[in-house]
Amino acid sequence: MNNIFKALNDETRREILELLRRRDMTAGEIADAFHISKPSISHHLDILKRADLVTSEKKGQFIVYSLNTTIVDDILNWVINLKK
Amino acid sequence: MNNIFKALNDETRREILELLRRRDMTAGEIADAFHISKPSISHHLDILKRADLVTSEKKGQFIVYSLNTTIVDDILNWVINLKK
DNA sequence: TAAACATTTAGACAAATGTCTAAATAAAAA
DNA sequence: TTTTTATTTAGACATTTGTCTAAATGTTTA
Numbered sequence A, B: 001m002n003n004i005f006k007a008l009n010d011e012t013r014r015e016i017l018e019l020l021r022r023r024d025m026t027a028g029e030i031a032d033a034f035h036i037s038k039p040s041i042s043h044h045l046d047i048l049k050r051a052d053l054v055t056s057e058k059k060g061q062f063i064v065y066s067l068n069t070t071i072v073d074d075i076l077n078w079v080i081n082l083k084k
Numbered sequence C: 001t002a003a004a005c006a007t008t009t010a011g012a013c014a015a016a017t018g019t020c021t022a023a024a025t026a027a028a029a030a
Numbered sequence D: 001t002t003t004t005t006a007t008t009t010a011g012a013c014a015t016t017t018g019t020c021t022a023a024a025t026g027t028t029t030a
Helices: A002-008 A011-022 A027-032 A038-050 A069-083 B002-008 B011-022 B027-032 B038-050 B069-083
Strands: A054-059 A062-067 B054-059 B062-067
Touching: A002 A011, A002 A038, A002 A069, A002 B002, A011 A027, A011 A038, A011 A054, A011 A062, A011 B069, A027 A038, A027 A062, A038 A054, A069 B011, A069 B069, B002 B011, B002 B038, B002 B069, B011 B027, B011 B038, B011 B054, B011 B062, B027 B038, B027 B062, B038 B054
Parallel strands: none
Antiparallel strands: A054 A062, B054 B062
């Protein structure tokens, strides 16, 4: 859970997840949605990937990112357990 | 949501929440559950309190901490929304 | 092949974080 | 009233984090 909460502890990364909730996006498309440099977004994507919150697939010169809802379930369960 | 995720981004604080899920506890009881100094635990409790994840009530010379499940619902909703 | 495009890696740096010890505050007990 | 107990506040310090620019990698187009 450590990597997951670490990944969620940043407004930009949470917004990236909210974007990917709608549709898969390339690294460049994601970067364009923020006023932050591309290397910084790349770093955020790396953190999200290490936490398994997103997956990535190379398509030609692009890299397409997707939300991994399996791990979202893990967060859900942790939080729900707090209420039991 | 910023303060909430910040509060959750620490193993010790998450364990404090898990302890308080079971029963209300004094600051001292909470500190005894960890191998960390009392001032450090006090600091963690302060962060949890600022995030509204716990409430505290003075009882004589003790301070009793409780889990605030209202805010836990807020986290739950944020995560659920990611799956819709 | 050379130039352009998409993305990441490397390295630097200021700001934030978690921990500690020492001191302060406040209530209870002797 | 003095001492003990419970907790927090203050201040220091090493580590982690988020950001940037410059350079590297890999792919596509001219």
